[in-house]
Amino acid sequence: MADALIIGGGAIGLASAWTLAKHGLAVTVLERDVGSVHAASRAAAGMLSAQLESHPSEAMAALCLRGRERHATFLPELAEATGADLEYRTVGALRVAFSDEDAANLIDLVEAQRARGWEARIVSSAEARDLEPSLSACHSGAFFPGEAVVEPNRVVDALVRACIERGVTLRTGVLAAQVLHAGGRATGVLLHNGDRLAAGHVIVAGGAWSASLEGTGIEGKLRPIRGQMLELRHARTPSRLVEGPGAYLSPRTDGRMLVGSTLEDVGFERAVTVGAATQLLNAAVRLLPHLAEATLAAHWCGFRPATRDGLPLLGATSTGALAATGHHRNGIVLSAITADIVTALVTGKSSPVELTPFAPGRVLPLG
Ligand SMILES: Cc1cc2nc3c(=O)[nH]c(=O)nc-3n(C[C@H](O)[C@H](O)[C@H](O)COP(=O)(O)OP(=O)(O)OC[C@H]3O[C@@H](n4cnc5c(N)ncnc54)[C@H](O)[C@@H]3O)c2cc1C
Known part of the structure; x- marks a missing residue:
């Protein structure tokens, strides 16, 4: 037993x-x-x-x-x-604002975290591009150096x-x-x-x-909450986690990056949709314009357990x-x-x- x-x-x-x-x-x-x-x-x-x-x-x-x-x-x-390489790296995360409203939300997020004693800071548009040189012109950003990634x-x-x-x-x-x-x-x-x-x-x-x-x-x-995810390939992957309105990019070490994700209350419906791919790709290219030349390598979905x-x-x-x-x-x-x-x-x-x-x-x- x-x-x-x-x-x-x-x-x-x-x-x-x-x-x-x-x-x-x-x-x-x-x-x-x-x-x-x-x-x-x-x-x-x-x-x-x-x-x-x-x-x-x-x-x-x-x-x-x-x-x-x-x-x-x-x-x-x-x-x-x-003996496995889990691709575990503390790369930090950059969340990007394109509008005054996004920027105000980031200030609230960073202030709440700093009040807890967490490491977080607002960065200017120029500082955001120093952190992630491929980034498009943005309003400002927030940087969280302790965030990490794994495969x-x-x-x-x-x-x-x-x-x-x-x-x-x-x-x-x-x-x-x-x-x-x-x-x-x-x-x-x-x-x-x-x-x-x-x-x-x-x-x-x-x-x-x-x-x-x-x-x-x-x-x-x-209940299940479906999430759709895309895998892109390009010689230039972001060096950290990057998130903006409508998408985040999670980098790998081998030229791959994952773009996610949707939050869909559709039961256990295993389909991936053109609408989700379009929305995620547009949001990703808005963040990193060179991704328009990336290869779309895969598209899948999984089911999050949500209360x-x-x-x-x-x-x-x-x-x-x-x-x-x-x-x-x-x-x-x-x-x-x-x-x-x-x-x-x-x-x-x-x-x-x-x-x-x-x-x-x-x-x-x-x-
Ligand atoms: C698109 C997407 C992106 C995500 N990104 C992140 C992220 O970046 N970071 C993060 O922290 N989380 C992320 N999540 C959430 C995270 O993946 C889940 O919260 C987590 O994987 C849940 O793990 P689990 O083991 O509970 O469930 P699962 O990984 O779903 O595993 C449950 C397992 O139980 C088995 N099972 C179920 N019922 C039975 C049964 N009756 N008998 C036998 N076997 C059974 C299933 O076959 C399954 O293998 C993401 C989720 C999705 C869908």
């Missing part, structure tokens, strides 16, 4: 599995399809960002910053354990390898149906094929699909069962800190983060 049975082999489930296994627990991960491009973790831009946008609450802002900082040790450790597909692949090396049982091609309970506590998982798997703890980390499981205590609390208050569901749902999902736009930056939270709760320690704002049982606004 596993000490911990994790439903979902995305960034959240795998980071949790690896961390639990490092603490000596016997862990099994149940994953329908570890290579799915529609799982959010494989679709993501890989921004380890806490500062580019405002958050729904102070608790969420602090969690994202903590998540970003946690990667400074988690990702190098993962790279060392697997999420490499992170997921490395986590799979690290988990296997640590003795985690990764069961792919299996679909969990229900968290089983007996005597008031979770006892395991029922699979769609009728098999029952017993476990000391069950962790629900199924991303946007978590809501379709029974017995989780979070039924109806998540109605924009905060994740983190914590116990019953004795022996935990939710670790609902990370919406922030699941890559929050993967390592979520793994720490899951591990603390499973091993009977106190969470490194105050979890009341993220309690799975909280009442969510009506959708």
Whole structure:
């Protein structure tokens, strides 16, 4: 019998599995399809960002910053354990304003962050172009030097390898149906094929699909938000994260850059659309005009797990069962800190983060 049975082999489930296994627990991960491009973790831009946008609450802002900082040790450790180049780089992020209104919003964002003691500054148009020489003429910008980037597909692949090396049982091609309970506590998982798997703890980390499981205590609390992403190739990629109205650019080290993303409430509709591509490309070229000559290499979509208050569901749902999902736009930056939270709760320690704002049982606004 596993000490911990994790439903979902995305960034959240795998980071949790690896961390639990490092603490000596016997862990099994149940994953329908570890290579799915529609799982959010494989679709993501890989921004380890806490500062580019405002958050729904102070608790969420602090969690994202903590998540970003946690990667400074988690990702190098993962790279060392697997020999993988995760393309983890603290490149900083430049958010660009083209109008007085954008600029006023950036001043508010930077002031709120500086009041928390975070590093952020407003830059003039000329300073913005010093930071990113390919940038078009703009009104002004905001610079966040601590923001980082990673290649999420490499992170997921490395986590799979690290988990296997640590003795985690990764069961792919299996679909969990229900968290089983007996005597008031979770006892395991029922699979769609009728098999029952017993476990000391069950962790629900199924991303946007978590809501379709029974017995989780979070039924109806998540919905998928589709995000479309483009991959461009050009000899000149930005040297940092760049965001402007309608798009962000997340650079890679090999001439690729990811342009994202849409936020679409369309259920699990797996289509990519001409409208989204047009909107993202126009916004990207407005930021960096030379991208008009870039090659359009790929276009995909993934499904973010979203709650109605924009905060994740983190914590116990019953004795022996935990939710670790609902990370919406922030699941890559929050993967390592979520793994720490899951591990603390499973091993009977106190969470490194105050979890009341993220309690799975909280009442969510009506959708
Ligand atoms: C376009 C896009 C861009 C993004 N960019 C960023 C970014 O730059 N930075 C950032 O921090 N976040 C980003 N995000 C958000 C981030 O990707 C997600 O929050 C995060 O990946 C969620 O991870 P997860 O493990 O919870 O879910 P997923 O990655 O979706 O994994 C869930 C897994 O569970 C499996 N599963 C589900 N149900 C079952 C079941 N019943 N039985 C077995 N297996 C099951 C699925 O097959 C899936 O593999 C982005 C998301 C999208 C879509």
